Amino acid sequence: MSETLDTEILVLMRRVSEQIILPRYQNLASEEIIEKAADDLVTIADREAEEALQVGLAAYDPNVVIVGEEAAHADPSVLNALSGDCWIIDPIDGTHNFAHGHAPFGILLARASGGLCQSGWIYDCLSGRFCAAHCGAGASVNGEKFLARTTGENPPVAAISALFLDDEERAMVHTHITPHYRLVDIPRCAAEQYPRLGLGENDISTFKRTLPWDHAAGVLWLNEAGGCAQRLDGSAYRVEDNSDGCKKPGLVGASSPKIWEEYAARALANPV
Incomplete structure (x- = not known):
């Protein structure tokens, strides 16, 4: 079927x-x-x-x-x-x-x-x-x-979006998050960003705005492939959440559950 x-x-x-x-x-x-x-x-x-x-x-x-x-x-x-x-x-x-x-x-x-x-x-x-x-x-x-695969790089490769972050959030990311990753540009396209997480090109992608048309398909595809995409608080992404895009905890996608957990631990240890 x-x-x-x-x-x-x-x-x-x-x-x-x-x-x-x-x-x-x-x-x-x-x-x-x-x-x-x-x-x-x-x-x-x-x-x-x-x-x-x-x-x-x-x-x-x-x-x-x-x-x-x-x-x-x-x-x-x-x-x-x-x-x-x-x-x-x-x-x-x-x-x-x-x-x-x-x-x-x-x-x-x-x-x-x-x-x-x-x-x-x-x-x-x-x-x-x-x-x-x-x-x-x-x-x-x-x-x-x-099945998803990681880049195999150390440090992991991250496309960390600053779009829609306020000044305090940007400062936290710059100080506590980005030093642990090799940063690459975001493609401004979820239809590219999610596949990169599974195809061994990127290990982390972060999103502040999480509108359903941008993320529903990619979140499911990455999770079904064995990667990990969920809210920063560990909750599942729901398509009816925050239709304005930015009120719920941010969405993080990763090439593996382990890499997701490492990113989330750093972000939660330094809340804004």
Whole structure:
């Protein structure tokens, strides 16, 4: 059942990518890029891709409510569906990159029930890499079963995001966290950041804002692959949590449970 669903979802994501997203890559007019909020962009491709994904998912199962990033921005009441059975859509994850004409960017889809992600899919529009996961059934990359691996480096490799941190939080991270890791840039794209944690490229990624369309699929995929993604207090990520993005304890993803525990111990020993 899950393999059939993965195939159907892949066909949908690939079609939307090839017909709507990629034709506008490095080909957007200035009026086709809109700033929803400070440093938060949306493009005509985001909106058209979300509409196409909604149509495809509705045809697959018309009884399940759809929560799309752009629909929720236009009407926040859409978020009320996150506690029930729903599809979650991020039509272009990494819009900032896409709008500026560079990689990475991708599509994120998830199926959630009761506040927890049950299935998730991550599609890289440029490479075609397809990551899938189902709760209790493991993770895959391009149709092959997959287990997460660490970078093997000492110190571990960390992409620590300062986005949305206040000055006190930045100071704590700089003093007590970053000296223990080799730092790399964040890709500003969860559709890239979560795979990096499983593919032996990064060991730690941190997130302050944890909106469901950005994280539902990636959290499930990493956990099912044997890595670890959860709230800094050790609680599970729930898609209906803090829909404004920043009130709950931060979300940390790691290439292994051990590396996650080491990071959390450092952060909790130095609370802000």
